[in-house]
Amino acid sequence: MQKKLIFITNDDGYRAEGLAALVEMARPFGDVVVVAPEEAQSGMSSALTSRAPVRLRKVSGGNGLTVYACSGTPVDCVKLAMTHVFNRKPDFLFSGINHGINTSIAVIYSGTLGAAAEGVLYHIPSAGFSINSYLSSPDFSACIRYGRQIIDTMTAHPFDNHTFLNINFPALPYEQIKGVRLCRQLRGVWAEEFEKRIDPHGEDYYWMSGQFVNQEKEAADADENAVLAGYVAVVPHHLDMTDYRELERLQSVWKF
Amino acid sequence: MQKKLIFITNDDGYRAEGLAALVEMARPFGDVVVVAPEEAQSGMSSALTSRAPVRLRKVSGGNGLTVYACSGTPVDCVKLAMTHVFNRKPDFLFSGINHGINTSIAVIYSGTLGAAAEGVLYHIPSAGFSINSYLSSPDFSACIRYGRQIIDTMTAHPFDNHTFLNINFPALPYEQIKGVRLCRQLRGVWAEEFEKRIDPHGEDYYWMSGQFVNQEKEAADADENAVLAGYVAVVPHHLDMTDYRELERLQSVWKF
Numbered sequence: 001m002q003k004k005l006i007f008i009t010n011d012d013g014y015r016a017e018g019l020a021a022l023v024e025m026a027r028p029f030g031d032v033v034v035v036a037p038e039e040a041q042s043g044m045s046s047a048l049t050s051r052a053p054v055r056l057r058k059v060s061g062g063n064g065l066t067v068y069a070c071s072g073t074p075v076d077c078v079k080l081a082m083t084h085v086f087n088r089k090p091d092f093l094f095s096g097i098n099h100g101i102n103t104s105i106a107v108i109y110s111g112t113l114g115a116a117a118e119g120v121l122y123h124i125p126s127a128g129f130s131i132n133s134y135l136s137s138p139d140f141s142a143c144i145r146y147g148r149q150i151i152d153t154m155t156a157h158p159f160d161n162h163t164f165l166n167i168n169f170p171a172l173p174y175e176q177i178k179g180v181r182l183c184r185q186l187r188g189v190w191a192e193e194f195e196k197r198i199d200p201h202g203e204d205y206y207w208m209s210g211q212f213v214n215q216e217k218e219a220a221d222a223d224e225n226a227v228l229a230g231y232v233a234v235v236p237h238h239l240d241m242t243d244y245r246e247l248e249r250l251q252s253v254w255k256f
Numbered sequence: 257m258q259k260k261l262i263f264i265t266n267d268d269g270y271r272a273e274g275l276a277a278l279v280e281m282a283r284p285f286g287d288v289v290v291v292a293p294e295e296a297q298s299g300m301s302s303a304l305t306s307r308a309p310v311r312l313r314k315v316s317g318g319n320g321l322t323v324y325a326c327s328g329t330p331v332d333c334v335k336l337a338m339t340h341v342f343n344r345k346p347d348f349l350f351s352g353i354n355h356g357i358n359t360s361i362a363v364i365y366s367g368t369l370g371a372a373a374e375g376v377l378y379h380i381p382s383a384g385f386s387i388n389s390y391l392s393s394p395d396f397s398a399c400i401r402y403g404r405q406i407i408d409t410m411t412a413h414p415f416d417n418h419t420f421l422n423i424n425f426p427a428l429p430y431e432q433i434k435g436v437r438l439c440r441q442l443r444g445v446w447a448e449e450f451e452k453r454i455d456p457h458g459e460d461y462y463w464m465s466g467q468f469v470n471q472e473k474e475a476a477d478a479d480e481n482a483v484l485a486g487y488v489a490v491v492p493h494h495l496d497m498t499d500y501r502e503l504e505r506l507q508s509v510w511k512f
Binding site: 083239246 | 296298299300301302303304305306307309310311312329331332335336338339340361363364365370373377378405409413415416418419435436438439440441443445446448449450452453459460461462463464466490491492493494495496497498499500502503505506507509510511512
């Protein structure tokens with residue numbers, strides 16, 4: 001069997017510890033090529049760089065692991081790598097491990113998941129990984145063990161190629177994690193999101209702040225709740241955002 | 257009846273002609289408050305600014321039209337305005353009119369639609385508007401006439417508050433537009449997306465380029481095709497990206 005080719009990226013930058021953990025998770029499965037942002041790009045969603053040039057720099061290579069840094073966004077990393085780095089389609093695209101949970105509405109803001117979504121457009125089985133910890137050095141050992149089980153499973157039973165997976169780990173030791181749960185996206189929002197301050201020159205400025213509001217606290221099948229209950233949450237996401245139910249309803253009501 | 261309060265934003269910046277056209281479209285319906293980016297923010301998706309402060313500046317006001325410029329992304333504009341500009345919930349959030357079509361996969365990259373999606377999280381009936389023209393001064397007169405019909409319709413028959421509308425106009429005179437069509441998101445991707453160049457110092461750099469690939473050319477009910485056929489395309493989008501069909505299938509196949 002040909003060795004697998006695994007494309008790894010993230011939104012915390014190529015030097016993040018979460019990326020190193022993801023590389024460690026993935027290396028037993030094949031050759032790893034990292035193309036990740038030079039600097040942290042959190043909250044960049046599916047943003048792309050169209051009005052400025054982007055740079056690509058080879059950081060290191062050899063022994064089944066090659067690392068590139070790209071000056072652009074996570075989506076730029078994927079597009080640039082697919083055009084100018086890979087000669088053949090990678091077998092997997094893995095993004096992360098993000099330092100911080102990416103459940104619920106985070107799917108629309110997260111650069112980690114923006115990169116995973118982009119993989120779908122190249123028909124690469126893609127997944128974003130995140131840990132529910134904001135430490136710069138969380139313990140990733142349980143993520144690595146569970147992640148390998150998930151990679152085994154997705155190899156044995158591939159998921160649909162219009163889908164990417166959003167995988168969130170609790171920040172717990174392996175023994176305390178209760179298992180893997182296939183989930184749906186929780187309904188939630190961020191509230192009170194900008195804090196006003198005054199600079200030394202007397203001018204107002206604003207920092208993003210705010211807190212997450214869980215709108216379905218009782219839903220055991222929703223990603224955020226599963227993670228908080230000690231499960232690894234896996235959500236299949238697709239890129240067709242059409243609201244078909246509302247489309248059908250409006251077609252019967254709206255007349256022009 | 258209380259005058260409506262209409263929140264307008266965009267991703268081309270507060271000085272864009274498309275925004276002026278949207279203001280003209282909306283003013284007969286109520287008081288308009290613009291909170292839009294200082295500079296062009298195309299392709300910013302749902303990106304948000306968490307690692308730098310954001311500024312807000314009042315540009316002008318009076319006579320039912322107030323304009324603010326914000327240094328952040330389109331999503332920052334919405335979040336900041338909802339926290340620090342509005343005292344009551346706007347009746348509508350309109351984003352655009354984007355200079356350039358935003359159909360199909362553009363929904364995941366577009367800052368115009370990122371802002372409209374954000375409106376949903378505040379339970380504001382929200383819509384993004386785009387014209388299929390990349391001119392800096394396209395003729396928006398047909399957009400304004402059709403847009404007002406659509407606003408009348410959404411007032412008479414409100415759409416679901418988990419949904420935002422993605423509205424794309426052909427760049428045609430009013431008489432040549434065939435009508436309004438409720439559509440779904442077309443399946444498509446961008447191909448060959450980065451062009452390599454060499455700078456005067458001998459270093460490589462890359463410009464985003466590429467072209468759109470329509471993967472469903474025959475689908476009359478898909479947004480892109482409707483616009484190309486001369487219709488105003490309206491797609492209801494929601495923010496739950498869960499792929500429920502694949503979730504159900506994986507639940508029966510994946511065992512841990």
